[in-house]
Every structure is written in structure tokens, then in C-alpha cells.
Amino acid sequence: MDVGLLGQFVVNGMMLGMMYALVAVGFTLFFGVLDVIKFSHGDVLMVGTFAGFSTYLGMTAIGIDNAFIQLVGVLVIAVGSMAILGAIIARYLVLPLKSAPPLNTLLVTLMLGTVLREAIRLFYPDGSNPKHFPSLLPTESWSLGSFTLRADSVILLIGGLLVIIGVNVLINRTRLGLAIRAVAQDEETAKCMGINFKMIVLLTFALGSGVAAFAGVMNGLYYNEINFGMGLLLGVIGFSAAIVGGLGNIYGAILGGFLFAGLQTLGAVALPFASAYKDVFAFAVVIAIIAWRPTGLIAEKTSERV
Amino acid sequence: MKFLSKSAVSAIAFSMALTAGAHFADAKDKVKVAFIGPLTGGVSAVGVGGRNSAELAVQLRNADPNAKYEYELVAMDSECKPNVGVQVATKIAADRSIIGLVGHYCSAVAMGAVDIYHKFNLPMSVWGAVLPDVTYGNDYKEIHRVNGTMINQNDVAAKFMTEQGYKTWVIIHDTTDYGKGHDKYFSEYLTQNGGEILADFGVPADQQDFTAELTKAKQLNPDVIYFGGLTPLGVRIRAQMEKLGITAQFQGVSGIKSDSFIDGVGADLSEGVVSFLEGAPVDKLPGGQYFTEKYKAAGFAESEEAYGPFAFAAMNLILDGIEEVGPNRKKLTKYLGDIHGYESIVGEISFDDHGQNTVAAITKYVVQDGKWVVWEDSEYATGKRKLAGK
Numbered sequence: 001m002d003v004g005l006l007g008q009f010v011v012n013g014m015m016l017g018m019m020y021a022l023v024a025v026g027f028t029l030f031f032g033v034l035d036v037i038k039f040s041h042g043d044v045l046m047v048g049t050f051a052g053f054s055t056y057l058g059m060t061a062i063g064i065d066n067a068f069i070q071l072v073g074v075l076v077i078a079v080g081s082m083a084i085l086g087a088i089i090a091r092y093l094v095l096p097l098k099s100a101p102p103l104n105t106l107l108v109t110l111m112l113g114t115v116l117r118e119a120i121r122l123f124y125p126d127g128s129n130p131k132h133f134p135s136l137l138p139t140e141s142w143s144l145g146s147f148t149l150r151a152d153s154v155i156l157l158i159g160g161l162l163v164i165i166g167v168n169v170l171i172n173r174t175r176l177g178l179a180i181r182a183v184a185q186d187e188e189t190a191k192c193m194g195i196n197f198k199m200i201v202l203l204t205f206a207l208g209s210g211v212a213a214f215a216g217v218m219n220g221l222y223y224n225e226i227n228f229g230m231g232l233l234l235g236v237i238g239f240s241a242a243i244v245g246g247l248g249n250i251y252g253a254i255l256g257g258f259l260f261a262g263l264q265t266l267g268a269v270a271l272p273f274a275s276a277y278k279d280v281f282a283f284a285v286v287i288a289i290i291a292w293r294p295t296g297l298i299a300e301k302t303s304e305r306v
Numbered sequence: 307m308k309f310l311s312k313s314a315v316s317a318i319a320f321s322m323a324l325t326a327g328a329h330f331a332d333a334k335d336k337v338k339v340a341f342i343g344p345l346t347g348g349v350s351a352v353g354v355g356g357r358n359s360a361e362l363a364v365q366l367r368n369a370d371p372n373a374k375y376e377y378e379l380v381a382m383d384s385e386c387k388p389n390v391g392v393q394v395a396t397k398i399a400a401d402r403s404i405i406g407l408v409g410h411y412c413s414a415v416a417m418g419a420v421d422i423y424h425k426f427n428l429p430m431s432v433w434g435a436v437l438p439d440v441t442y443g444n445d446y447k448e449i450h451r452v453n454g455t456m457i458n459q460n461d462v463a464a465k466f467m468t469e470q471g472y473k474t475w476v477i478i479h480d481t482t483d484y485g486k487g488h489d490k491y492f493s494e495y496l497t498q499n500g501g502e503i504l505a506d507f508g509v510p511a512d513q514q515d516f517t518a519e520l521t522k523a524k525q526l527n528p529d530v531i532y533f534g535g536l537t538p539l540g541v542r543i544r545a546q547m548e549k550l551g552i553t554a555q556f557q558g559v560s561g562i563k564s565d566s567f568i569d570g571v572g573a574d575l576s577e578g579v580v581s582f583l584e585g586a587p588v589d590k591l592p593g594g595q596y597f598t599e600k601y602k603a604a605g606f607a608e609s610e611e612a613y614g615p616f617a618f619a620a621m622n623l624i625l626d627g628i629e630e631v632g633p634n635r636k637k638l639t640k641y642l643g644d645i646h647g648y649e650s651i652v653g654e655i656s657f658d659d660h661g662q663n664t665v666a667a668i669t670k671y672v673v674q675d676g677k678w679v680v681w682e683d684s685e686y687a688t689g690k691r692k693l694a695g696k
Contacts, residue, residue, distance in 0.1 A: 005525050008550070012517035121346065128350040130541045130570040141551055146525055148551035223514065224545045225570055227348065227538060233514060268518030276481050276508035278518070 004147035013265040014258070015153060015222060018160035021257030022215035023238025024245065025167060026208030028253040031242070032184040033204045036094055036105040040113035041212055042235020044082055044089070046228060047116050048213025049133075049220050050124060052078030056134055071136040078213040086209025087202040095201060113235070121228040130227040133220035156218050163214055167207070168250060180204055184248065244286050246296025255297055260286065337375040337633045339364065339624060340398045341617070342391070342409035342419075343434070345383035348538040351566045352411055355611030356433055357381045359597075360408050362604050363621035374629055380404060384415045386536075391415030392422065399426035405633045406430065406624035408617055413437030413484040423448045429639040431624060431661075433617035436560055436584065437487045441662040450642050450661035452620045452652065453613065454584030454668060456487050459560055462668040463582045464495035466681075467557060470693060472529040474502045476554075478519060478543060479534035480511040488534030488559050504528050511539065516546045524552050529695055536561040541570035548575055555694040560584060563612050563671055563678060573676030578686070578693055581671045585652050587680055588615050590669075593651025619650040 023045060030038045052074040059070050093112060097105045121127045137152035171177040182190040183200045191197050219234070220226045237260055245256025263285050267278030289297070341360040344353035364379045382398060384391035391412070398404055399422050407423070410416035411434030423430050424446040432440055432451040436459065441451050475496060479485035486508070493503055504526040507519045520543070523531060531547065531554045533540050540562035547556065558567075558581040568576045588594040588610070597618060601610050610618075623645070624638070631637040648655040654665045670681035674691070685691045 005521065008521045008524070009518065012515075012521060015517070016515055126351075126566075128346055128348065129566040130348070130538050132541075132570050132572045143551055150549060150551075153549070219514075222549070223542060224548075224572070225541050229348070229512065230514060233512065264515075265518050269522065276510060279510065279513075 002146060004145035007147045009265055009269055011149065011153060011157075013261045014157060015261075016264065017258035017261030018157060018164075019215050019219055019222075019234065019257075020237050020241050020260050021164060021254040022160060022211050022218070023234055024241035024253035024257045025164065025250060026212045027239050027242035028245075028248055028250055029180075029204050029208040030094075032248045033180060033201055034094065034098065036102055037109070037239070038089070038094065038205075038208075039106060039110040039235065039239070040089065040116060041109075041208070042231030042233075042238065043113040043116040044085060044209050044231070045212040045216040045219075045234060046226075046231030047085065047120060048078045048082035048209070049216035049226050049230065050120055050131075050228075051081045052213070052217045053131060053133060053220065053226060056136075067136045070134075074136065075214065075217055078217050079210040082213035083206035083210035086205040086207075086212075089209075090202050090205035094205070095198065113231070117228055117231065124228070127228055130225050133224050133226045135221065135224060137221060152221060156222055160215075160218060163211060164254060167211060170207070171250060176200075176203065240283070240286050244289050244296060246298040249296070249298045252296050252298035259297075334374065334376040335633070336378055337628055338378045338380055338401070338404045339621065339628070340380040340382065340404045340407045340409070341621070342382050342384050342394055342398065342407065342415075343411050343617070344386035344415075345381070347385045347387075349386050349411065349536050349561075349564075351537075351608065352434065352564055352611045352613055353383075353386075354608045355614040356408075356411060356617035358604075358606040358608060359601065359610050359614035359616075359618040360433070360621040362601055362606075363618045363625060365604060366600060367622075367625050373625075375633065377625060377628075384410070384412065386412040386415060388414050388418040392418045395419035395422045399423055399428045404428070405628055405635055406638055408433050408620040408624060410435045410440070411613060413440060413487065414482045416440045417443070417483055420444060420446060420449050427635045427639065429624070429627075429635055429642055431620040431642070433620045434613040435484075437483050438491075439483070439487070441660040445660070447643055447661070448639050450620075450645075450657055450663075452623065452650070452655055452663050453616045454663065456484075456559070457491050458668050459582050459584060460488060460491040461495050462670070463557070463559070464492060464499045464501065466582075466670055467530060467580075468496070468499040468501050471696065472501065472555065474504050474526075474528040475530045475532050476504050476523040476526055476528040477506045477532045477534065478516070478523075479506075479508055480536070480539055481508045482511050482535075484561065485511070485535045488561075492532060492534065492559075509535075509539070511535065513539065514542065516543050517550060520546055520550050520552060523554075524550055528554050530555045530557050532557045533562070534559050537564050537567045537570065540567055544571045544575055544579065553694055555580070555696075557581070560612070565609060565611070565678075568673060568676055568678070576673040576676065578691070579673045580681075580693070581678070583612055583669050583671060584667070585616060586667055586669050587671075590680070591615055591652055592649070597651050615652050619652045619655070622650060623648065623655065 026041050055074045055077040137155050141150040179195045179200050241256030241260045242253045245252030263282035267281035343356045364377045367373050382394040407430035410432050413435040416435040429448045436456040438455040438457050479489040556579045560583045563581040563583045627638045627641040631641045646656045655663050658664050671678045672684050672686050674684050
């Protein structure tokens, strides 16, 4: 295999890994503060992407055709509206079930995911068909032998990296992050210290959902195609990535995301039999890793069974 | 019954009997016929187009004063999922008031459902599924198909593409019966015609990311990328080819010949994509003009899509049969078995021993300026525009 081709596979894998990592970060944040699994996460991502897509259509309709302004609009609306949706889900579905068994939260959010998915399919105009997501980024590309690097891929990778760094700084360097970490560590003590528990939970859900919406728009810009089912597999993979990396740990989620993408790419490239089994391969390896390290690769100091 | 007093119940029953009686006095006998197709999900555009067309056949028949019966259409959604499809198939087959069925766009669903129709003696005609085994994989007298199969389709496709001067192919197909069937027959005919297959990838039908497969394909540098599968995957593969800078010609199958493919990919990227479809375009069909006019007049919100005329023809055939032999499943099966040289809007229909329509033309299509155009009418055929790599 020549170097150019290898480089192409690495870039493909990194793109995938970045998206998985962004989704996994959400799972890990929610689990961190409330010890809940929010299974509607992938579908929130999908709704965010459709919100962004609608924004684009709206802006085109009123005559704004500058790609940069459109991109900013799409991102602001997608991320903003999903942050609000995330907070609403936390306020009205997750928090009321706080003292119920975690299984209930899991089920409720799983069902919410189906509701969101079907709602887009049924009520979005022609929602059951794949939609053409516009290219809002420069599409120049550089070719070097069998290696093609596109400007939009590079921008997306950098954008994703910035978001991850941003979340990391927010969690580890700011007062809000301190409060989130305090709540994650010990809810009662955090409350005693004067932290507004409810507000922190809502903000955390808003943050995670906003990041998911960003990942969704990124997905749309990268593949130029969106559909109502796109969140389903992304949600499952993001969740697996968060688990395998160590649920509750941001670095674990990032590691898990890239690991999963790496496995998928490896499965498609290196296995002798056809790529039909690449997901089987990736999930099988993830199962093996979870069996080997049940608390994930980078474990939280205290952990519990989910 | 807790909430209703006895007298209220009898009053309701009485009034119902009255209305029913009044109804029967001046109406024809009611006969139910059914339609199954994917009305929701990724390929629902085609399914809804088929349902509308079947509905149109029923509406036109009901408007015909010479019709002996009044028909009612029961349309059900298979979601293009075999497990759901088998449930609705059972529901329809078990309902003895339903006499005939026009069913199935998705081959994987049809394969699961044909056994049920046989068990319940329900005569049916397929309107869209193209997997040969739907008719050729069994000896069931109940199963018929008005459209051609992927055998004819890939025969024509392989000949046509090699004639254009293409030599090497990479095949991507989904791993459903539909995708695997296309893979099998296209590979067979392509090798016969001297084409070479450099690689063959099977992918799950819900895959999002194809960059790994396409990067591998890029390394092999084929003349053509052949995709055997349905629109959603076709859209993703075509869009991602562009991302990786693959300039090979993109060749699809009947499964992507829908307007939603062009909507999904955008007019630029879909330009020059070729596809093959059983039958002929609606305006080239013997009864095409009639069908289009009636379809427009009926005011359906959705387009009839590629297979609408077939659903219409199949439903018409079944209605003709019921008119002829009466609402009886076994008699209708026998009627359908004897169909030879039947004139329909999609051309002549003649069923062979397996209930397969043997007179099935294949039409070649190419996308030109955001529209599927019949090859012979396109600027590609005249040489004004060129396919990729030519």
C-alpha cells in the first residue's frame, strides 16, 4: 500500500473519529453529572442537523447567499436550538426521573429518540427521503498521487478539534466546569457548597446537545447528505465509544471515538473478506475491550455498572 | 359496555342496520383489493407513488358505470422491512374479504411474503420488486409479476456499458437479496461481455460512511463504479466519490432511478449518472399519456415515480380478473395464470409458468440537467455530452 493511500485512510478515519468523539463527549457529560444514559442523543443530533438545514433553506429563500454567513447561521441555529432542546429534555424528562431506577431514564430517552426520529420523518416536508446538504465550505482539493485532501475536510477536522478543546477547557478551567465536576463527583456536597444543582444539570445537557448538533452539521457538510435515520447508528457508536473509553471521562470518550473509527477503517481495509463485516469487526473488538476492562480504557475513579 | 345502557346499544345497532340497508339498496357489491409497498422509510417516495397509482386504478374502475362491483383499496405499509412486510402480508392474506393484491417494491420483503400468499391462496401481482427469485424461486400459482426482473436489467446494462468502451468495474452492492441479486447477475453478464471486475464490496443497507470502500476503489482506478442497491445508499456513495476525488463513471440500477436520487445528490453530481429500468418511461408506454393525464387529474400530491404505471397496470389486471370471474380468490388465480397478450398501459403482459411477465422491455437512463432522460433522447447519445472518462 502506498503512502498516499495510507494517508487517505488516516484522514477518512480521523473525520469519522472526530464525529464519534463529539457524540461520545455528550454521553459522557450526561453520565458524569447525573449517572444517566440519554439514548435520544443521536436523534437530537439528527434534529439539530435538520434545524441547520432548514436555516440554510430559509436564508436562501430570503436571499442571503454568502456561504460564510449561511454557515454561521446554520451553526448558530443548530447548536443553539439543540442546546435548548437538550435543556428541555433534562428539565422535563430526565430530572423528574432522577430518583427512579436508571433503567427508566434509559427507556424514556430511548422512546424520545424514536419520537424525534419519526417526527422528522413524518412532519418534515418529504422527510423520509435523503436530503442534499449544501457545501458551505471551500471545496478546493489538493491531490498527491492517490491522496486527495479537501479544504472542507481540513476545516471540519480543525473545527471539531477546536470544539473538543473548547469543551475540555470549559470543564477543566472555568467556574462552570468546576461546578460541573463538583456535581459529577458528589451531588450532595456540591449542593452544600452553594452550587445550583438543577442549573448545572441543565447547562450540562445544553452543552452536550449543542456539541451533538455541531457534530450533526459537520456530518452534513462532510457527506452532503442527511436523513432522518442518521442519528441512530451515530448514537449507538457514540455510546459504545463513550463506554469503551470510560464513561464519565472526556478523554476516554475522545479516545473511544477515534478507536472505533480506526477499527471500522481497519475492518474495511485490512480484512480479507468484504467490508460488509466492518461493523461486526469493530463492535466485536469493542466487546472484547469491554470484557477486558469493564470500566473502560480510562476509568473514572469510582465506577458502577450500567 | 359499562357506559352504554342496553337501549342505547340497541338504538345504535338499529340505526347502523338502517344505514347499511339503505346503502345496499342502490349500491353494487363491495369487493376489497389490497396494495402493499413501502409507504414510510427511505424508499417511501416510490411506495407512495405506487399506492397512488393503484388507488387511481380503483378510482377509475369505481367511476366506470359498467363495473360490476364497487372496489375498496386496502393499502398497507411494509416499510421495506421484511419483518414488517410479513406481518402486513399475513394481515391481508388472512382477511378473506380481500380478493387480490398488488404488492411489493422491496425484493427482500416480497421474498418473505410469497409463502404467505400461497398458504392463503391469495392471488397477487408484484409491481416493483425485481429479484428473479420472487417468481422463479417457487412454483406458487398465486404469484405474478408485471414488471421485468434484474436478470433482463443487468443483461442490458452490461452490454450497454461495455459498448460504451468501459473496461474495468468496481462493484458496491448492499447485502440484501436485492443488492446481492444485482451483484450476481451483473457480474455474470459483465464477464460474458468482456468487462473486468476489480473489486466487489458488500455493504450493510444502512451504512453512512463509504470512504474506506471508495478509497480502496480509488486505488484500483476503475472506469466505472457500479452500485447495486437503493436510493439512500446511492446518494451517499455518489456524494462521497466526489469527496475522494474519484472521477469514474457512476452506474446505478433500477433502485436509484427516482427523483429523490437527484434531489439527494444535487444536480451537479448526478449529471451523467446512468441507470436501467424495466419497462419504458411513462410517456413512451402504450398507455402512458392516458395514465399521466388521469394521474394528474386525480390530484395526488406526490409523483407516481418509476414504478407507478406498473402498480396501475397490475391493479387494473386484477380488477379485470374480478370483473370476469367474480370475487373469488381461486378463480382469480386461474384467470391470472391464463393471461397471454393482455393489453395494459405498460405494454403487453404475458405470464410464463412462474407468473413472470415475459415481455419486459428495459430502458436506459442518464441524468441530464437534473432530470432522468432516456438515453436515446439524451445529449450523451448524440455525442454532445460525454460520460465520465470518455
